[in-house]
Amino acid sequence: MKPDSSAIELTAAFARIHGMLLSQEASTHAVHQLAQVARELIDSAAGAGVTLLEAEGRKMTTAATDRLVEAADDLQYEVGEGPCLSALATGAVQRVDDTAEDVHWPEWSAIARTMGVRSMLSTPLVVRGEVLGALKVYATTADAFTVEDEHMLGLLAGAAATLLGAGQATDAPQRLSDALQAALRDRQSVDMAVGILMERRDLDQDRARTLLLEQSRSSGQPVLELARRVLERGSDPFP
Amino acid sequence: MPVADEATIARVQACGLATVLEAAGVELDGLWLQYFRLGGDLGVMEVEAYLHHALVLPALQRDLLACACNELAEGHPRRAPYAADCSPAGEAGAG
Numbered sequence: 475m476k477p478d479s480s481a482i483e484l485t486a487a488f489a490r491i492h493g494m495l496l497s498q499e500a501s502t503h504a505v506h507q508l509a510q511v512a513r514e515l516i517d518s519a520a521g522a523g524v525t526l527l528e529a530e531g532r533k534m535t536t537a538a539t540d541r542l543v544e545a546a547d548d549l550q551y552e553v554g555e556g557p558c559l560s561a562l563a564t565g566a567v568q569r570v571d572d573t574a575e576d577v578h579w580p581e582w583s584a585i586a587r588t589m590g591v592r593s594m595l596s597t598p599l600v601v602r603g604e605v606l607g608a609l610k611v612y613a614t615t616a617d618a619f620t621v622e623d624e625h626m627l628g629l630l631a632g633a634a635a636t637l638l639g640a641g642q643a644t645d646a647p648q649r650l651s652d653a654l655q656a657a658l659r660d661r662q663s664v665d666m667a668v669g670i671l672m673e674r675r676d677l678d679q680d681r682a683r684t685l686l687l688e689q690s691r692s693s694g695q696p697v698l699e700l701a702r703r704v705l706e707r708g709s710d711p712f713p
Numbered sequence: 714m715p716v717a718d719e720a721t722i723a724r725v726q727a728c729g730l731a732t733v734l735e736a737a738g739v740e741l742d743g744l745w746l747q748y749f750r751l752g753g754d755l756g757v758m759e760v761e762a763y764l765h766h767a768l769v770l771p772a773l774q775r776d777l778l779a780c781a782c783n784e785l786a787e788g789h790p791r792r793a794p795y796a797a798d799c800s801p802a803g804e805a806g807a808g
Contacts, residue, residue, distance in 0.1 A: 625754075657746060664751055684773060687777070687795070697780060697784070
């Protein structure tokens with residue numbers, strides 16, 4: 475499926491939450507980790523932030539990798555408009571390619587531009603079936619974020635919501651960041667192994683991924699194990 | 714010999730997948746996270762729509778879901794089918 479055709483579906487694609495409530499402390503740590511991961515994951519991001527509104531008592535938990543994200547967020551609440559507010563309201567990804575030319579949030583964009591924010595991507599974060607937050611990245615250059623970045627941020631938000639929902643209340647803080655990091659590392663290992671296969675055997679991406687699946691089936695080895703062997707050995711564990 | 718079309722193959726795969734998920738007690742969330750680890754590109758809602766035959770997914774994504782399911786349901790006697798399992802004998806697996 476084309477990334478740009480499913481941005482809305484992807485950002486709404488969160489697993490059902492199994493009735494877990496995060497304590498304030500757990501929530502703060504979890505969103506901080508999530509913001510860090512988002513900034514690392516999206517190459518062109520200068521900073522990232524997370525806003526999470528809690529259903530109980532409507533407290534707001536926020537995390538940001540730097541002050542500029544905080545300021546850009548505060549600004550939205552001050553002027554009553556902005557990409558994150560729209561993401562919250564619509565449940566859809568919002569993207570600003572250039573605050574110097576944006577017409578969707580003119581008041582916010584004009585000020586954000588003077589603050590140094592040129593590009594922004596904001597993805598809704600859905601907890602317990604409701605849009606209760608946003609995951610955002612910004613850049614100091616225009617047109618910094620691609621359709622692929624939008625896609626990846628949406629997937630990240632989905633994984634985070636799944637893990638937020640599936641975690642146990644007692645050990646939630648570390649569990650989210652560990653589980654999220656582990657899931658991303660696994661995915662990246664597979665991606666890298668696929669890249670090696672593409673190169674080695676002159677295959678396109680789909681064909682290389684299919685080869686990995688076929689080899690997993692015939693050898694009985696899990697895909698991740700095969701992927702790691704491709705990466706570790708440097709030689710081809712395939713027949 | 715009639716060749717099964719993509720929608721039919723997808724339906725068969727989705728049926729097989731749903732059966733194994735239920736029998737092995739694998740939840741949609743768990744399936745999706747494993748599928749994500751394996752490089753799957755679609756969101757939970759697409760996966761859920763596929764399971765309910767409301768959406769036909771590309772063969773690679775269907776096979777990734779089958780693989781994710783089978784890895785999670787390891788030891789279970791039934792396996793979720795791949796596209797190649799559902800094509801007539803002798804036909805190359807969908808890429």
